[in-house]
Amino acid sequence: MRKILIVGAGQSGLQLALGLQSNGYEVTLMSNRTADEIRTGRVMSTQCMFHTALQHERDLQLNFWESQAPRIEGVGVSVAGPDSSRVVDWVGKLDGYAQSVDQRVKMAGWMETFAQRGGQLVIHGAAVSDLDYFSRTYDLVMVSAGKGELVSMFGRDASRSPFDTPQRALAVAYVHGLGPRPEHPEFDAVRCNLVPGVGELFVMPTLTTSGRADILFWEGVPGGPLDAFQGIKDPAEHLAKTLELMEKFTPWEYARATKVELTDANATLAGRYAPTVRKPVGRLPGGGLVLGVGDVVVANDPITGQGSNTASKCAHSYLHSILEHGDRPFDEEWMEATFERHWEKTQHVVKWTNAMLGPPPEHVLNLIGASGQLQPAADRFANGFNDPADFDNFFFEPEKTNAYLGSLTGAQG
Numbered sequence: 001m002r003k004i005l006i007v008g009a010g011q012s013g014l015q016l017a018l019g020l021q022s023n024g025y026e027v028t029l030m031s032n033r034t035a036d037e038i039r040t041g042r043v044m045s046t047q048c049m050f051h052t053a054l055q056h057e058r059d060l061q062l063n064f065w066e067s068q069a070p071r072i073e074g075v076g077v078s079v080a081g082p083d084s085s086r087v088v089d090w091v092g093k094l095d096g097y098a099q100s101v102d103q104r105v106k107m108a109g110w111m112e113t114f115a116q117r118g119g120q121l122v123i124h125g126a127a128v129s130d131l132d133y134f135s136r137t138y139d140l141v142m143v144s145a146g147k148g149e150l151v152s153m154f155g156r157d158a159s160r161s162p163f164d165t166p167q168r169a170l171a172v173a174y175v176h177g178l179g180p181r182p183e184h185p186e187f188d189a190v191r192c193n194l195v196p197g198v199g200e201l202f203v204m205p206t207l208t209t210s211g212r213a214d215i216l217f218w219e220g221v222p223g224g225p226l227d228a229f230q231g232i233k234d235p236a237e238h239l240a241k242t243l244e245l246m247e248k249f250t251p252w253e254y255a256r257a258t259k260v261e262l263t264d265a266n267a268t269l270a271g272r273y274a275p276t277v278r279k280p281v282g283r284l285p286g287g288g289l290v291l292g293v294g295d296v297v298v299a300n301d302p303i304t305g306q307g308s309n310t311a312s313k314c315a316h317s318y319l320h321s322i323l324e325h326g327d328r329p330f331d332e333e334w335m336e337a338t339f340e341r342h343w344e345k346t347q348h349v350v351k352w353t354n355a356m357l358g359p360p361p362e363h364v365l366n367l368i369g370a371s372g373q374l375q376p377a378a379d380r381f382a383n384g385f386n387d388p389a390d391f392d393n394f395f396f397e398p399e400k401t402n403a404y405l406g407s408l409t410g411a412q413g
């Protein structure tokens with residue numbers, strides 16, 4: 001039986017560990033926190049996942065919370081104009097629903113399942129020296145430790161990483177008591193509120209440790225008025241700042257948030273990081289090799305809500321590469337090829353996410369504006385969150401955007 005070590009129990013590491021386990025591999029999973037520490041700890045993400053990524057979980061029968069988590073049936077876009085007005089407001093319908101399950105719930109639950117199914121769970125914050133030792137005793141060592149210190153083993157791929165500094169300051173609050181969007185009270189949607197030059201507010205439902213909740217998530221351009229959470233330690237102060245900024249920049253969202261309260265004492269998160277693509281193979285001091293997984297190799301800014309989706313797709317792709325490789329050695333050539341197979345699809349996510357971080361060019365403004373009158377364009381934009389490769393067909397180049405919009409207006413005219 002092939003022995004595999006996975007370091008880091010997040011979306012990618014756990015999905016891969018459980019997938020390998022159910023295929024008969026002997027898997028050891030190393031986590032720097034226990035399931036209980038994760039469950040009672042701080043929120044980590046907004047973790048909205050779209051159909052394809054959710055389907056990878058279903059295929060492994062890991063969709064434990066599907067019936068409880070709110071179904072997110074649309075993605076809406078609003079754009080703030082002068083004097084807090086709203087110049088754009090539409091919602092596109094998703095072909096398959098999205099869901100957000102608080103990673104505290106999901107990772108704690110998956111970790112317990114892994115152990116119950118006989119997996120070796122080691123609670124230990126791995127250091128490079130540990131990996132040096134383990135790379136000699138396991139057939140394959142994979143590092144899925146997110147954006148933690150172990151990423152330093154993997155070189156930054158400058159050709160695939162246009163930014164070397166954070167592009168947004170992030171501030172998350174999980175709340176109970178948010179009202180529905182009055183435009184569509186009958187269904188849930190991720191609401192993206194764009195405040196040009198300043199940042200974005202994302203609002204979405206989730207399933208958290210205390211049941212259904214909503215997430216208020218500010219992404220602020222560094223140094224701007226939304227970059228206001230550094231140094232705030234008190235969760236109540238964090239929520240008050242969130243609401244103050246909503247009242248000022250997105251009053252239509254504030255209107256349904258006047259009665260909210262935090263879901264728990266660890267319901268807030270603030271931070272920032274530079275979006276980075278890394279080389280997939282880490283070389284240990286003793287000569288052993290480790291393969292990076294998930295955010296270790298591709299960390300996108302959360303502006304497009306793609307990280308957990310990409311982590312799930314990475315785990316899915318790597319699982320198949322491992323199964324197909326049979327008993328052959330997991331050498332450097334295989335590791336490189338395994339990552340490139342994942343990159344083939346993920347490059348579209350990176351391209352789109354990085355584009356969304358910059359000021360939108362005129363044709364994109366036109367597309368977003370026109371989607372208010374053209375429901376098929378709104379729907380296509382929404383479904384791009386599930387399959388960002390489609391943006392290549394109508395988003396990046398003015399000619400393609402214009403041709404697409406023309407085809408819709410022609411068809412309607």
Ligand SMILES: Cc1cc2nc3c(=O)[nH]c(=O)nc-3n(C[C@H](O)[C@H](O)[C@H](O)COP(=O)(O)OP(=O)(O)OC[C@H]3O[C@@H](n4cnc5c(N)ncnc54)[C@H](O)[C@@H]3O)c2cc1C
Binds near residue numbers: 007012044148
């Ligand atoms: C504010 C915010 C909002 C987001 N919103 C979304 C969204 O809506 N949709 C979406 O798809 N993505 C979103 N993301 C991104 C998403 O959360 C991540 O991309 C995803 O969790 C990455 O999964 P992963 O398995 O690579 O790493 P992680 O989920 O980070 O897991 C890594 C694990 O490794 C552990 N670890 C770290 N170091 C060690 C060590 N030395 N030894 C052992 N264990 C270690 C960590 O504790 C953690 O449990 C968001 C991220 C942020 C910050």
